[in-house]
Amino acid sequence: MPLRRNGVVLRDVTEDDFAQIQPIYAHHVLHGAASFEEIPPDVAEMRSRFAALKAKNMPYMAAVEDGRILGYAYAGPYRTRPAYRYTVEDSIYLLPDQAGKGLGKLLLSEIIARCTAQGFRQMIAIIGDSNNAGSINLHRALGFAMIGTFPAVGFKFGRWIDSVLMQKALGPGQGSLPE
Ligand SMILES: CC(C)(COP(=O)(O)OP(=O)(O)OC[C@H]1O[C@@H](n2cnc3c(N)ncnc32)[C@H](O)[C@@H]1OP(=O)(O)O)[C@@H](O)C(=O)NCCC(=O)NCCS
Numbered sequence: 001m002p003l004r005r006n007g008v009v010l011r012d013v014t015e016d017d018f019a020q021i022q023p024i025y026a027h028h029v030l031h032g033a034a035s036f037e038e039i040p041p042d043v044a045e046m047r048s049r050f051a052a053l054k055a056k057n058m059p060y061m062a063a064v065e066d067g068r069i070l071g072y073a074y075a076g077p078y079r080t081r082p083a084y085r086y087t088v089e090d091s092i093y094l095l096p097d098q099a100g101k102g103l104g105k106l107l108l109s110e111i112i113a114r115c116t117a118q119g120f121r122q123m124i125a126i127i128g129d130s131n132n133a134g135s136i137n138l139h140r141a142l143g144f145a146m147i148g149t150f151p152a153v154g155f156k157f158g159r160w161i162d163s164v165l166m167q168k169a170l171g172p173g174q175g176s177l178p179e
Helices: 015-031 043-055 103-117 133-141
Strands: 003-005 008-012 060-065 068-077 087-094 122-127 145-156 159-169
Touching (some): 008 103, 015 087, 043 060, 043 068, 060 103, 103 133
Antiparallel strands (some): 008 060, 145 159
């Protein structure tokens, strides 16, 4: 069921959305340090990544206004080895002119709710760079704890870039063991 708030609809992404999602991500790859990619993936590659996530039933959502995608967010496995199976990593990107309006909170809250309902126990954010106040504050506002920083693990735009790690327990977290 799509969710609506102030004319913005939150809904599941479909394959057709990647004509709009690709340029959003490409902007952040080319101009920001949030992604450690340097060459933007094309629409076909983004669809293929999406299909891999959907095959695992992971949530992938867009915030849409009058048919225009303003931003998107998804969760995927944190790491592939089986003992990590209750842990997911989130990703979120908005059109540059849509930041700071609460859309990040709207989208990420829904991804958190879906992952919690699906039985995941921990969500990790791996944030580039230390100066990404928007992402750090978004995650903090939604209850993520600061775990620490890997300094200078990336090199982009001719400078070293940190990874900031944040984490949120979902549902019972490390409480009761899963069935
Ligand atoms: C990170 C991003 C998704 C945040 O979404 P957003 O819609 O701008 O965030 P919101 O408006 O929902 O704000 C969430 C919180 O962060 C704070 N915040 C948002 N932008 C901020 C900024 N630039 N500087 C400081 N704080 C900021 C808000 O004040 C709010 O905190 P509060 O609830 O305590 O008041 C968005 O800015 C973005 O797409 N950035 C570029 C890509 C990126 O960094 N993605 C994250 C990859 S890890």
